[in-house]
Each structure stands twice: as C-alpha cells, then as structure tokens.
Amino acid sequence: MGKNKLALHPLKKREIKDVARKGITYISALLTLLLLTLIFVHIAQGGGSLLSAELLTSDYASLTYTYESSAVSSYYAAPSASDIAFSSAWGVGLKDETSLTGESVVSLVYLAPSSPMGKLSSEVKVGAYFTKAFFQDEAGNNVIALAKDGAKGVIETFEKGKTLTSFSITTKGGGIRASLLSTLLVIAISLLLSLPLGIGSAIYFSYFANKKNPLVRLLEKMIAVTAGIPSIVFGLIGVAVFIPFSSLFTGVNTGSLLSGCFTLVIILLPSIVKSAEEALDEVPKDYRTAALALGSSERQALHKIILPSALPGLLSASVLAAGRIIGESAALVFAIGNVISDTVSLSGKNATLAVEIWSLLAGENPNYRLASAIALIILIVISLLSLAAKILTTVFLKKRGHV
Amino acid sequence: MNSVFQVEDFSLSYGEKEVLHHISLSIAEHAVTAFIGPSGCGKSSLLRAFNRLNDLIPNAKESGKILYHDQPIQSTNPLELRSQVGMLFQAPSPFPMSIYENVAYGPRCAGKKRGKELDQLVQESLTEAALWDEVKDRLKKSGLALSGGQQQRLCLARALAMKPEVLLMDEPTSALDPLATEKIEELILALKEHYTIVIVTHNMEQAARISDFTAFLYLGELAEFDTTEKLFKEPSNPKTEAYLSGRFG
Numbered sequence: 045m046g047k048n049k050l051a052l053h054p055l056k057k058r059e060i061k062d063v064a065r066k067g068i069t070y071i072s073a074l075l076t077l078l079l080l081t082l083i084f085v086h087i088a089q090g091g092g093s094l095l096s097a098e099l100l101t102s103d104y105a106s107l108t109y110t111y112e113s114s115a116v117s118s119y120y121a122a123p124s125a126s127d128i129a130f131s132s133a134w135g136v137g138l139k140d141e142t143s144l145t146g147e148s149v150v151s152l153v154y155l156a157p158s159s160p161m162g163k164l165s166s167e168v169k170v171g172a173y174f175t176k177a178f179f180q181d182e183a184g185n186n187v188i189a190l191a192k193d194g195a196k197g198v199i200e201t202f203e204k205g206k207t208l209t210s211f212s213i214t215t216k217g218g219g220i221r222a223s224l225l226s227t228l229l230v231i232a233i234s235l236l237l238s239l240p241l242g243i244g245s246a247i248y249f250s251y252f253a254n255k256k257n258p259l260v261r262l263l264e265k266m267i268a269v270t271a272g273i274p275s276i277v278f279g280l281i282g283v284a285v286f287i288p289f290s291s292l293f294t295g296v297n298t299g300s301l302l303s304g305c306f307t308l309v310i311i312l313l314p315s316i317v318k319s320a321e322e323a324l325d326e327v328p329k330d331y332r333t334a335a336l337a338l339g340s341s342e343r344q345a346l347h348k349i350i351l352p353s354a355l356p357g358l359l360s361a362s363v364l365a366a367g368r369i370i371g372e373s374a375a376l377v378f379a380i381g382n383v384i385s386d387t388v389s390l391s392g393k394n395a396t397l398a399v400e401i402w403s404l405l406a407g408e409n410p411n412y413r414l415a416s417a418i419a420l421i422i423l424i425v426i427s428l429l430s431l432a433a434k435i436l437t438t439v440f441l442k443k444r445g446h447v
Numbered sequence: 448m449n450s451v452f453q454v455e456d457f458s459l460s461y462g463e464k465e466v467l468h469h470i471s472l473s474i475a476e477h478a479v480t481a482f483i484g485p486s487g488c489g490k491s492s493l494l495r496a497f498n499r500l501n502d503l504i505p506n507a508k509e510s511g512k513i514l515y516h517d518q519p520i521q522s523t524n525p526l527e528l529r530s531q532v533g534m535l536f537q538a539p540s541p542f543p544m545s546i547y548e549n550v551a552y553g554p555r556c557a558g559k560k561r562g563k564e565l566d567q568l569v570q571e572s573l574t575e576a577a578l579w580d581e582v583k584d585r586l587k588k589s590g591l592a593l594s595g596g597q598q599q600r601l602c603l604a605r606a607l608a609m610k611p612e613v614l615l616m617d618e619p620t621s622a623l624d625p626l627a628t629e630k631i632e633e634l635i636l637a638l639k640e641h642y643t644i645v646i647v648t649h650n651m652e653q654a655a656r657i658s659d660f661t662a663f664l665y666l667g668e669l670a671e672f673d674t675t676e677k678l679f680k681e682p683s684n685p686k687t688e689a690y691l692s693g694r695f696g
Binding site (some may be wrong): 328337340431 | 498502503505507523526527528529530533536538540542543544545548553555556557602605609669
C-alpha cells in the first residue's frame, strides 16, 4: 500500500514547464495586441483631426492667383460673426485656420457683397487662403500684408492701405480625392486580372495536377519562392517590362496606373495561387467523389460544389490581396511614379495612397499629420473590404441553405 | 435470374501492386449482393469498378471485363454509367447546401430542372429514402444540420433522384449508431424490390441479414461466391469458414 502512495505536492517539474510555456504564449500574444493598439492610437492621434469629408473629396493641387488692381478703400459694415478679424476699409474677414494638409493658413471667411477684392475674380471667394496683398497708404508708401503675419496682423495692414495694387490668393488643395480614386481603381483592375489567373492555377494544382510529377513539384516550389521576393524587385521588372508593355495600350511612355496594375498582378499572383490552393484543399475530397458518383462532370462538380464550398477562403484570399495592393509603395514608386495629380486615368501617373504617404514623408518638410491621416484612411478601407467579404460570404451561404 | 453485371476475369492494379486478381462473378437483378472479407481484401476496389470510380485514381490499371447488360463498361460514357449506377459511401457526405438542393443536384446536372417536376422528384426520392416526413418542413435548411443517420438517408435520396438501376453501397452503416443502422437495413430490404444492390460490409451479421448472395474476398481473390444461405451455413472454402467463425479478419 505504502509503495503506491500518490504524491501530494500539486505541481511537478513538467507541469511547471507547461505553465511557463503557456505564459510565454499569452505574453507574446498580449505584446502583439498592445503594439497594434499603440500603432492605431498613434495614427489616429496624428491624423484623426485632419480626417474630414473635405479631405476625401477635394483636389490636391493648390494654385496661387495674383491680381493687379487699383481699387480704393471705402467703408463696409462688419458681419455678425465676432471671432473673425475684419477690415471695415475693404470688407474682408479673415481667420487663422489649419489647412487640410495641417499647415497654418489665413482663411478668407467673409467677403462683403460689394468688396473690391471680391470683384477681382471668382477665385477670390470664401474658403480660399489669403496669400499676400500690396497697398499704398495715405502718404503713398507701399505696405505689404503677408499670410505669415496671421489674420490679425494682415487686417492691421489692410486698414492702413488706401489703394490696392496687387492681391494674391491660394486655392485650398491638399485633398486626396485623386489618390483615393487611383487606389480603388488599381485595386479593381489588379484583382480583376490576378484573381481569375490565380484561382485558375490553384484549381489546376489542387485538382488536376499530378503531385508526383517532378515538373509540377518544381512549379509549386517556384511559386512559393516567388511569393517571398521583395516587391521592390518587381518594381524594377515593372519599369523594364510593364511600362513598355502598357504603353502599347496607353500610348504613354512613362509609368501609368496600368503599368502599376500589371506589376501588382505579378506581385500578387504567387500568394493568390497559394492561398486559393489552401482554400480549395480544405474542401473535403469526398464532395468531388460524391458529385462524380452522381453522374456529374468534373466541371459541374467544380462549379456547383467545390468552388462554392471554397468561397469563404477564396474571398479572404482576395481581401488579403487587396490589402497588399493598398499597402504597396516600393514597387509602385517605380512602376507608376510618385506624382500627385488630380486627374485619374489608367494612362495617367497618379500616386496611390501608400505612395502618397511615402512622398509626403520623403520630402524636405515631411508632413507627418497628413501621412497619418492617409494611413488611417488605408486602415478604414481595409476594414471595409474585409467587412464586405464577410457579409458577402454570409449572404451567399444563407442563399445556398448552408448556415 | 437475370444478371445486371457480369464480371469476367477482372484484375485491378494500383501502379505495380495488383489488388484484385482474376475475379469472375455476376450480380443478380433485384437482389442484394454483399462483398465481405478482411480489411484490404479489395472489396471496396471491386465495388468502385462497377461505376468506374477507379478512373479517378491516376495509376489504376484494369484488365479483364465487366459487362453491364452485356456491354463492357470500359467502353461506356462514365457520366451515363454513373447516373445508372448510384453509390452510397462509408461516411455520409451531404454537400454543404440545403436538403432540397442536395437531392436536386444530380437531376440538375443531368439537365432535368423544371420547377414542379423537380419538386416532385425531390419529394419522391426523400420519401423512398424514408426521410420525407422528418425534413419536409425544412427543405431549405442545410443538409449538414441533420444527424448522421439522416445524412446517410439524404445521400441515399440524392442517389435515388437519378432513378438508377443499381445502388452500390460502400460500408454504408459503419459510421452509424445501431438504430440508424437498422433503419438503413430496412430500407435496403425495401429497395431491392426495384433496385439491384451491391453492398460492401465489415459486418458479417449484416451480410447474413440483408443479402441474397455473398462474395467472400480474400487477399484480392474471390475465395467463395454463393447464395448467402449456403455460404454462411456450409462454406465450401476452408478460408471462408475460418473467417466466418472469427478465426481471423
């Protein structure tokens, strides 16, 4: 009896080891989660305040217009708003503001109906940014008002001016409408080209290829290796191959959205093939056998049973691919270019959001706030895409009666 | 009695390995023929030869003949052969779609898909598989939500919807509990009025209960083939006797 007595001590050495291993797992998971949260908070703090519908819908380019004039001052009644600096001599209300790109500006917030400034051009309107103005005072001396003096300082100079000689205004600009549209266009075209190709070859590898054939195995190995090649290498291929190739369609000899799409297709294909193959491999092989035993053809089994069953996996592969497109900058700097323009076309060279972040931070005055705001938009677009995929899957499964 | 299948000197090999050696037997119409034998004896491979499912295995090689109504099956269109020769598998394998769509799958693939006619066919097939009363209110629900026994009967209904002549069953009850097994066995006995049934089973009592003819396969050879009554009562091959009395297997 005494010989078989059970140990009373609760923890043995091997149990302690188990606890330690579990602990390490928890700690590393927590660490990752913490880092992710920090990144998100950091981006949201930096760029959240810049995020607005106006940022998403307005043009990037800001143009400065200068008008010659010989108008003289008069008297204009002040508007009811009291928090603006107002010049009663010229009928102009100004206010210190922050631009879409996060710079401090003097914004034109009120213009009296008969103000001589308003008559200069239709560009001089509420919402534009004041740049500079030249006046002559009563004694005939030149006085200059500059935006860097701030709204109050500018108005003081305005009040001194008797005759206006020149007036400069800058349109708002800084919006990311074109970059956002370019990104969505690039996602659509790249997925349209790469998904059928990638899923097609995944079907071949998963169902028809003889895995014992050395050539097939070599192909699969090569695809796996290609998936690991850094995208910047593909950017060089984009310059060497796809810019000349896409110029056949666009007629443009430089990088364009189209050459960027072709480059992205090459970058995406290996990972699409791999993840689609995994999604197809998860469909039980019984389905195929059972379908064929019912007298259906391979094609019918594939289209009616196997592909629909793999749909959730295929959709998440597509979302991953879309995520890679949004995040890709290195290759696209070469294959498209980093010009931020306001016209979106396949033959145009327009930066995508990620490339815009890159060029915002690469300049002499890195604009960290706008870069953060764009990063936030990227995160939101990705979340929306995965949500859409999720909803699509649920609706589809419900429709098939498989919930 | 008429024979549906006539197997003549049939051998099958996977690559270098021959798994069936010179089998000859015939499958009688409107009767249940059981294949029994220890694991790896080739009984499932023989069953899968009848609807040419072995074609799916890349290195499978056949020799000899299997005649389906005097026509060699190797020269038939496999899609047509399989719509005449239905099959039930060991693990119930309903497709991940609704009960209705599961049953309608075969007819739809064959191009028979008119609304009312198809509804009628689905109801008939489910009734024949003794499942209609249990699922008539939830035809639009997933086939995977059913119990194991119900799933197997759904697979049976799916096969019956093709209006086949022959039903092949590959250990159809080995994944089921005793009650579900009993139900399937009752169905087999009822179905043999209209169908020719070939069943592979591990369970010797099952073969004795439901089959009219039994083939005992051993190491890829047909050791004995006779009426079930005779094979179980007075086996002529000593190996059959040894297997039946539980001395190996």
